Amino acid sequence: xxxxxxxxxxxxxxxxxxxxxxxxxxxxxxxxxxxxxxxxxxxxxxxxxxxxxxxxxxxxxxxxxxxxxxxxxxxxxxxxxxxxxxxxxxxxxxxxxxxxxxxxxxxxxxxxxxxxxxxxxxxxxxxxxxxxxxxxxxxxxxxxxxxxxxxxxxxxxxxxxxxxxxxxxxxxxxxxxxxxxxxxxxxxxxxxxxxxxxxxxxxxxxxxxxxxxxxxxxxxxxxxxxxxxxxxxxxxxxxxxxxxxxxxxxxxxxx
Amino acid sequence: xxxxxxxxxxxxxxxxxxxxxxxxxxxxxxxxxxxxxxxxxxxxxxxxxxxxxxxxxxxxxxxxxxxxxxxxxxxxxxxxxxxxxxxxxxxxxxxxxxxxxxxxxxxxxxxxxxxxxxxxxxxxxxxxxxxxxxxxxxxxxxxxxxxxxxxxxxxxxxxxxxxxxxxxxxxxxxxxxxxxxxxxxxxxxxxxxxxxxxxxxxxxxxxxxxxxxxxxxxxxxxxxxxxxxxxxxxxxxxxxxxxxxxxxxxxxxxxxxxxxxxxxxxxxxxxxxxxxxxxxxxxxxxxxxxxxxxxxxxxxxxxxxxxxxxxxxxxxxxxxxxxxxxxxxxxxxxxxxxxxxxxxxxxxxxxxxxxxxxxxxxxxxxxxxxxxxxxxxxxxxxxxxxxxxxxxxxxxxxxxxxxxxxxxxxxxxxxxxxxxxxxxxxxxxxxxxxxxxx
Numbered sequence: 289x290x291x292x293x294x295x296x297x298x299x300x301x302x303x304x305x306x307x308x309x310x311x312x313x314x315x316x317x318x319x320x321x322x323x324x325x326x327x328x329x330x331x332x333x334x335x336x337x338x339x340x341x342x343x344x345x346x347x348x349x350x351x352x353x354x355x356x357x358x359x360x361x362x363x364x365x366x367x368x369x370x371x372x373x374x375x376x377x378x379x380x381x382x383x384x385x386x387x388x389x390x391x392x393x394x395x396x397x398x399x400x401x402x403x404x405x406x407x408x409x410x411x412x413x414x415x416x417x418x419x420x421x422x423x424x425x426x427x428x429x430x431x432x433x434x435x436x437x438x439x440x441x442x443x444x445x446x447x448x449x450x451x452x453x454x455x456x457x458x459x460x461x462x463x464x465x466x467x468x469x470x471x472x473x474x475x476x477x478x479x480x481x482x483x484x485x486x487x488x489x490x491x492x493x494x495x496x497x498x499x500x501x502x503x504x505x506x507x508x509x510x511x512x513x514x515x516x517x518x519x520x521x522x523x524x525x526x527x528x529x530x531x532x533x534x535x536x537x538x539x540x541x542x543x
Numbered sequence: 544x545x546x547x548x549x550x551x552x553x554x555x556x557x558x559x560x561x562x563x564x565x566x567x568x569x570x571x572x573x574x575x576x577x578x579x580x581x582x583x584x585x586x587x588x589x590x591x592x593x594x595x596x597x598x599x600x601x602x603x604x605x606x607x608x609x610x611x612x613x614x615x616x617x618x619x620x621x622x623x624x625x626x627x628x629x630x631x632x633x634x635x636x637x638x639x640x641x642x643x644x645x646x647x648x649x650x651x652x653x654x655x656x657x658x659x660x661x662x663x664x665x666x667x668x669x670x671x672x673x674x675x676x677x678x679x680x681x682x683x684x685x686x687x688x689x690x691x692x693x694x695x696x697x698x699x700x701x702x703x704x705x706x707x708x709x710x711x712x713x714x715x716x717x718x719x720x721x722x723x724x725x726x727x728x729x730x731x732x733x734x735x736x737x738x739x740x741x742x743x744x745x746x747x748x749x750x751x752x753x754x755x756x757x758x759x760x761x762x763x764x765x766x767x768x769x770x771x772x773x774x775x776x777x778x779x780x781x782x783x784x785x786x787x788x789x790x791x792x793x794x795x796x797x798x799x800x801x802x803x804x805x806x807x808x809x810x811x812x813x814x815x816x817x818x819x820x821x822x823x824x825x826x827x828x829x830x831x832x833x834x835x836x837x838x839x840x841x842x843x844x845x846x847x848x849x850x851x852x853x854x855x856x857x858x859x860x861x862x863x864x865x866x867x868x869x870x871x872x873x874x875x876x877x878x879x880x881x882x883x884x885x886x887x888x889x890x891x892x893x894x895x896x897x898x899x900x901x902x903x904x905x906x907x908x909x910x911x912x913x914x915x916x917x918x919x920x921x922x923x924x925x926x927x928x929x930x931x932x933x934x935x936x937x938x939x940x941x942x943x944x945x946x947x948x949x950x951x952x953x954x955x956x957x958x959x960x961x962x963x964x965x966x967x968x969x970x971x972x973x974x975x976x977x978x979x980x981x
Contacts, residue, residue: 355966355970366977367970367973367974367977368970368974369970369974369977370974370977370978370981393967402981403981404978404981405974405977405978405981406978407943408974410967410971
């Protein structure tokens with residue numbers, strides 16, 4: 289008999305994340321893949337894989353989160369805000385402020401002592417200050433996302449990129465390149481612009497609490513370091529940061 | 544003129560009634576008998592009457608110009624004298640809201656933008672100018688005005704909006720300038736507004752070709768005051784648990800007190816609505832099946848989203864029980880004193896919700912939340928209405944820190960769905976609601 293207690297899936301704009309947890313909330317199996325626009329097919333395929341890995345039956349509840357959550361048949365649909373909070377609290381067991389920079393939006397969540405959402409901030413309607421912003425601009429600079437740390441100049445050497453609007457920033461970068469600015473200096477400028485944007489959201493939550501980070505952008509050490517610089521406080525990147533939302537969704541299975 | 548007047552009266556009395564009867568029959572055939580549709584409770588019976596009144600109002604309007612004097616007025620304009628002088632009134636804001644609720648706001652805003660009106664202007668303004676310039680409206684036709692009447696008590700944008708209308712339509716414009724109130728209105732402000740009222744009435748008499756009869760004026764003021772008071776009583780029934788109707792319902796039922804206040808029909812309507820709501824409250828009939836949390840709404844409705852909003856909240860047992868927007872109409876009109884009609888009109892219309900300082904407004908909002916026992920608040924940060932949205936972050940903090948009421952800002956636009964991201968907004972709202980049950 290399988291120990292699988294619930295399955296959480298997080299269908300984001302950039303990647304599909306899913307995991308199966310046991311009755312203690314421990315991850316038994318997981319999948320992370322680039323998002324396919326055919327959400328239903330991808331979900332069916334990956335769910336079948338997860339179930340095969342863990343022996344989970346079709347009776348095991350499936351909790352869906354992320355932007356694609358309404359597209360799939362699930363036992364429950366819960367927002368990413370609640371799921372990231374649950375996933376974070378499961379790991380840390382303490383109150384804090386969680387920064388989740390996803391592909392489409394950025395959230396700053398104030399987590400209370402009992403692991404509930406006390407308050408949250410999200411970016412505005414556009415992709416300013418999100419993973420997508422980083423992706424688009426770094427692509428323009430021909431810097432692979434996972435190697436950005438090796439391609440940025442030192443602190444104080446970055447050029448100023450004033451816009452965090454993805455479209456405007458891209459044209460700003462084009463003109464900086466045309467003016468002969470160093471690619472490394474522009475890359476740092478871009479990361480600093482994103483950090484400024486995120487810290488303006490984080491500025492609205494209490495200062496004394498520890499900072500945690502989840503979401504795909506947390507895998508990027510250079511970005512985390514620049515964000516910590518901008519906030520003037522250390523940031524703890526959660527284990528397997530991309531999976532925090534799906535894990536939190538699975539943990540919502542009992543409620 | 545005579546023929547046109549006969550046609551107008553016929554349409555008002557016979558044509559309008561026939562049309563609304565036909566509409567009702569068609570709706571009945573399409574939908575079958577009205578019953579409760581979970582998660583909502585049984586619908587309000589008065590809705591049929593409301594539709595009838597508003598259909599007749601817009602239908603009659605098509606035949607008004609050339610028959611009776613016509614004025615286009617801002618929602619906060621002291622319109623009682625115009626009603627007493629026999630004007631047919633058009634409220635462009637109401638018309639824009641109607642376009643918005645039918646999801647035509649974005650398209651009409653786009654039409655205004657084609658004529659050079661930038662996207663930063665209020666979407667009511669763009670909807671109406673777009674409608675005027677593209678000659679398209681879901682109500683068939685709006686009558687051409689003889690007079691434009693603008694009162695700055697709701698915002699300063701109306702000033703520029705009505706100047707643009709005056710230019711496009713080539714008709715005279717009356718402006719009533721109401722100084723912004725910090726604390727209490729000083730006497731010289733009220734005298735200043737009162738002076739403008741006197742001048743406005745002279746202009747309205749001249750253009751309408753008729754002298755204002757003091758008795759008729761007082762009678763109209765009394766009816767307007769009565770309708771506003773009844774409106775307030777209707778809203779107050781929402782204090783019952785469960786609330787017999789929602790603030791979202793009130794966004795629609797507000798239409799008569801805006802457009803036809805001062806008439807018997809308006810008073811009768813709110814008396815009917817009040818009777819129904821009182822009865823529902825007495826029997827414990829709620830607007831939704833399972834009212835677990837009670838929310839306050841701040842700012843204008845998001846007209847194109849009201850149905851989604853009602854469903855998203857009702858499904859989770861959340862109910863909007865009060866709204867500063869609906870309440871503003873009860874707060875103001877009910878204070879007119881028919882024994883001093885002009886002085887009290889000056890005071891009332893100068894002291895409307897949006898013409899008062901933030902501290903005053905916050906106090907009034909908090910009192911509303913307390914009176915209706917709200918445990919949550921959604922503050923619509925309206926891209927198109929800055930006077931209403933400024934200060935909401937402070938309001939939110941005060942609600943949370945001083946009152947222990949959870950509050951969120953919902954970024955949207957009241958009429959332009961192009962300036963809005965539905966998925967993100969509804970996710971935000973859902974996360975806000977999830978936090979109540981953690």
